[in-house]
Amino acid sequence: MLHAIFRPPVNWRHRRFRYGLVVWRCLNCGAVHQYATRICRRCRSNRVAEDRLPDRARLVTLTVVKNPPVSFEKQAPYIVGLVEFEDGTKMLTGITDCEPEELKPGMELERVVRKIAEDGESGLIVYGYKFRPVIKRR
Amino acid sequence: MRRVYAAGVGLLKVDERWEQSIDSMVTQVVDGLTEVRPWKIDSIYVANAVGEVLQSQANLGAIVAEDLGLVGVPAVRVEAGGASGAAALLAGYQAILSGLADTVLVIGVEKLSDATPEEAVFLPTLSERYDYVGFQGVTEAAIAAMMYRMYLERYELPQEMVAQFPVLMHEHASKAPHAQYQFKTTLENVLSSPIVSPPLRRLETTAPADGAAAILLCSSDALSTIQHEQVVELAGAASSTDVVFPMEREDPLKLNAAARAYYEALARPGISRDDVKVLEIHDSYSILASLILESIGYSELGASGLDVKKGIYDYGGKVVINSFGGLKARGHPLGATGVYQAVEIFLQLTGRAGACQVDGARYGAMVSLSGLGSSAYALIMKER
Numbered sequence: 001m002l003h004a005i006f007r008p009p010v011n012w013r014h015r016r017f018r019y020g021l022v023v024w025r026c027l028n029c030g031a032v033h034q035y036a037t038r039i040c041r042r043c044r045s046n047r048v049a050e051d052r053l054p055d056r057a058r059l060v061t062l063t064v065v066k067n068p069p070v071s072f073e074k075q076a077p078y079i080v081g082l083v084e085f086e087d088g089t090k091m092l093t094g095i096t097d098c099e100p101e102e103l104k105p106g107m108e109l110e111r112v113v114r115k116i117a118e119d120g121e122s123g124l125i126v127y128g129y130k131f132r133p134v135i136k137r138r
Numbered sequence: 139m140r141r142v143y144a145a146g147v148g149l150l151k152v153d154e155r156w157e158q159s160i161d162s163m164v165t166q167v168v169d170g171l172t173e174v175r176p177w178k179i180d181s182i183y184v185a186n187a188v189g190e191v192l193q194s195q196a197n198l199g200a201i202v203a204e205d206l207g208l209v210g211v212p213a214v215r216v217e218a219g220g221a222s223g224a225a226a227l228l229a230g231y232q233a234i235l236s237g238l239a240d241t242v243l244v245i246g247v248e249k250l251s252d253a254t255p256e257e258a259v260f261l262p263t264l265s266e267r268y269d270y271v272g273f274q275g276v277t278e279a280a281i282a283a284m285m286y287r288m289y290l291e292r293y294e295l296p297q298e299m300v301a302q303f304p305v306l307m308h309e310h311a312s313k314a315p316h317a318q319y320q321f322k323t324t325l326e327n328v329l330s331s332p333i334v335s336p337p338l339r340r341l342e343t344t345a346p347a348d349g350a351a352a353i354l355l356c357s358s359d360a361l362s363t364i365q366h367e368q369v370v371e372l373a374g375a376a377s378s379t380d381v382v383f384p385m386e387r388e389d390p391l392k393l394n395a396a397a398r399a400y401y402e403a404l405a406r407p408g409i410s411r412d413d414v415k416v417l418e419i420h421d422s423y424s425i426l427a428s429l430i431l432e433s434i435g436y437s438e439l440g441a442s443g444l445d446v447k448k449g450i451y452d453y454g455g456k457v458v459i460n461s462f463g464g465l466k467a468r469g470h471p472l473g474a475t476g477v478y479q480a481v482e483i484f485l486q487l488t489g490r491a492g493a494c495q496v497d498g499a500r501y502g503a504m505v506s507l508s509g510l511g512s513s514a515y516a517l518i519m520k521e522r
Contacts, residue, residue, distance in 0.1 A: 014269060034270055060385075063283040063335040065275060069260035072275035080276045082284060082385050090385050092281075094274050100336075116274060128274065 006119040018128040025051040032089045055111045057083035097132035110134045142234045145366040146171045147481040149351040152318040152469030154251040161205045163350040180239035182213035185226035185246040187473035188261045219265035219508030223476025224515030230355045231375040240360035246477030250346035258346045265509035282423040283335035299443025301328045303427040311463025313493035318469030342424035349471030351478045368488040374406030374518035382512040393433040395514035400434045403516035415499035416486045418479035420507040421464045458496045479504040487521045
């Protein structure tokens with residue numbers, strides 16, 4: 001039986017993006033990279049600098065994973081969707097704390113850090129970003 | 139200018155082959171090429187997408203060369219996700235055009251029945267960026283479902299406009315002895331099959347399949363020295379790439395890599411798309427059939443479903459798509475699929491397609507994708 005590979009160095013390498021949405025933005029065209037890069041993948045400029053995506057984004061579209069891949073068996077069905085930040089950057093994300101029927105394209109979502117998966121009984125517990133409907137605070 | 143020919147083909151019925159491993163499937167399919175003699179192979183390309191994950195078997199070049207009793211012949215595995223077979227054909231085509239090879243054996247082989255259902259979902263998703271997609275439990279089917287929803291909303295279409303593609307594919311496969319699913323189905327069945335990721339239904343996707351197919355490619359010089367029964371010219375081949383994540387493309391519903399590869403391939407023999415009467419397309423999800431046909435210009439945007447209703451893509455229409463059932467019903471043994479597509483065009487152009495025969499076709503073409511169009515391959519074959 002295969003399982004998704006959550007190696008500690010990989011998890012460590014991606015920690016700033018996965019926990020804080022730290023990205024690498026092209027200063028020429030604005031394209032966002034989820035990994036440290038020295039060349040923009042859209043315009044090939046080498047003016048790329050660290051940036052952070054906002055904590056809120058709007059929902060573009062969504063679906064539900066009913067047939068899960070390995071290591072996500074216990075979570076299905078779960079919602080995944082596409083969100084768009086105010087700068088136009090689109091991002092794939094898990095969506096949590098709601099039912100699919102509560103979600104409408106255009107609605108505002110906020111970022112939370114959640115458990116993503118666990119690597120067997122003795123392996124890593126992997127955390128990362130998900131989005132949820134904005135909770136109104138008084 | 140050198141020319142490239144296909145002088146022999148072989149394929150196995152796409153099936154769950156519990157008693158066979160990769161080596162056994164390869165030897166069986168190549169044994170089927172007995173019409174071509176003698177064996178003098180300059181190079182072997184083995185297409186396989188996930189063998190090193192699922193069978194823990196990499197280095198299929200050397201392994202297959204030995205399996206075939208061809209130790210000494212240069213051999214390499216080619217991996218390009220679901221388009222591995224087409225990528226291997228392109229490599230073989232380039233090797234012959236370059237003059238460095240006169241005979242090239244291209245084999246596609248994949249064995250997915252070893253996978254659990256969760257692994258069968260995991261493996262195609264390897265073609266997307268793992269650190270961004272697979273890491274979150276997002277599947278390739280889920281991304282296809284989002285493209286599907288976007289398509290229905292943009293063109294304000296009912297789902298049946300897309301969901302009728304599988305019905306047509308099963309109709310074609312019902313006459314194809316090598317197809318995995320030779321039963322017919324109805325629109326009602328498709329639309330009431332279990333949801334994979336809404337709106338995508340089970341009968342709009344493929345299922346785990348084992349398969350192997352092979353083609354012997356040769357130059358015109360080699361053609362005069364080998365015995366063969368039938369020949370087809372590989373008249374053009376090309377590939378292109380696109381932004382990997384479809385939603386980051388300028389238009390997620392436009393498969394630009396497919397369009398670029400297709401028109402570049404057509405340009406080699408200098409023909410137009412209307413000259414093609416047999417077309418194999420990569421319908422691993424029903425929505426991809428719509429997007430490919432619209433992206434390469436056979437249908438207006440949003441109109442491929444209407445064109446299916448008009449019979450344009452069926453026998454007697456403008457161009458017959460997936461005459462043996464396509465990925466949907468012939469089956470989708472990932473890395474072998476592109477080679478199946480080419481073998482099927484060969485059978486059509488040599489009049490050996492049996493009950494699936496399309497009459498009067500001089501040109502056949504195929505479009506093969508990896509991921510959701512992040513790379514695309516196109517091949518044009520010509521009757522000789």
